[in-house]
Amino acid sequence: MTPRRQTALEMAEAASAWLASLTDDQQAVANGAVPAYDDSIDAERRRWFYTPTDHGGLTVHQQRPAQQRAAMKLVATGLSMAGYVTVATAMGLENVLDRVEGFVTRFDRERGRDPGLYYLRVFGEPGGAAWGWRFGGHHVSLNNLVVDGELVATTPCFMGADPASSPLLGGAVNRPLAQVEDLARELVLSLAPELAARAVLLDKAPSDLVTGNRTAVAEGDQVIPMAGIWRERFPDPTEQAKLQSLSDAIDKAAGLTPDDHRTIHYTATPKGIAGRDLDSAQRELLLALLGTYFDRVPDSASPLASYDDSALDAVHFAWAGPTGPGLAHYYRLQGPRLLIEWDNTQRGANHAHSVWRDPESDFGLDVLAQHRAAHH
Secondary structure (H helix, E strand, O other), X not given: OOHXXXXXXXXXXXXXXXXXXXXXXXXXXXXXXXXXXXHHHHOOOOOOOOOOOOOOOEEOOOOXXXXXXXXHHHHHHOOOHHHHHHHHHHHHHHHHHHHHOOOOOOOOOOOOOOOOOOEEEEEOOOOOOXXXXXXXXXXXXXXXXXXXXXXXXXXXXXXXXXXXXXXXXXXXXXXXXXXXXXXXXXXXXXXXXXXXXXXXXXXXXXXXOOOOOOOOOOOOOOOOOHHHOOOOOOOOHHHHHHHHHHHHHHHHHXXXXXXXXXXXXXXXXXXXXEHHHOOHHXXXXXXXXXXXXXXXXXXXXXXXXXXXXXXXXXXXXXEEOOOOOOOOEEEEEEEOOEEEEEEEOXXXXXXXXXXXXXXXXXXXXXXXXXXXXXXX
């Protein structure tokens, strides 16, 4: 059995056990439509968020402790140990963020910052011809698809941290995504002036990921304001107005002009400098940086081992914003079947987002197309 099939089998066993532990009412929320290439059937599976909105599925709150453990066992099958710890830490940071904000944030619900509002949904029947699962909440979005017994897609894969940096006893610091940030800064600071001029697209950073939470990325995509990355508007107009005001303030603080947005918008042709332009030490930094994304998933699903010299040559690195620590910044890695984005701009550059995507096969759409052609 190949490693990807072994991982898929472990996922199926964990998903089946979790679903079996649920009541009929819970299963109605926890189980979604069979993955399909058809947009209308598969639309919900392709919706993903990283804001503290309804991600779709059964929340931690809606489960008994034994069910919660079974849910987290399924989540663990799609993550490396380091990835699992990072996700668990992001969930726990909701309690920290609540204190930072003075325990007042609502978002039109009983508790605005809530470690129990993480959602799990299984699509289709575990072990079936095509099935998948999604887990997400504030700053977490994991999307997995299994076709014909093999794990074929693990993207979009999003992890964030707010606060990105917070104190621990004895002067230690909790930075769940430290290397994801620091390796990129080390790389940009290592560049000779000519390369730096090509890599740094703009002296200001966008307020968020440029491609946002779109199902598919497209030429010309620009930042979606935070208020737009929400499942629906709040019934309470006062809370909706607060969200809109916060979103507007974030965009105003970034200070990007229309020309700035055009400079950093998404293009199928990568921006910045290519791996082939880097020296050996810089290439090692680039490979290590890629590892902070690819190593989130089990070794069986990680493409890192396939990144030989020619693959690394084609990865482009671009930066926006100042390069000093503690300042708002953004970077992008882009190459064949690869799009990675990072930003740490909000809350005084103490609120980080990072996502790994495959523009050709997010949600496994290319594999589902092949599957439909072969079986219909």
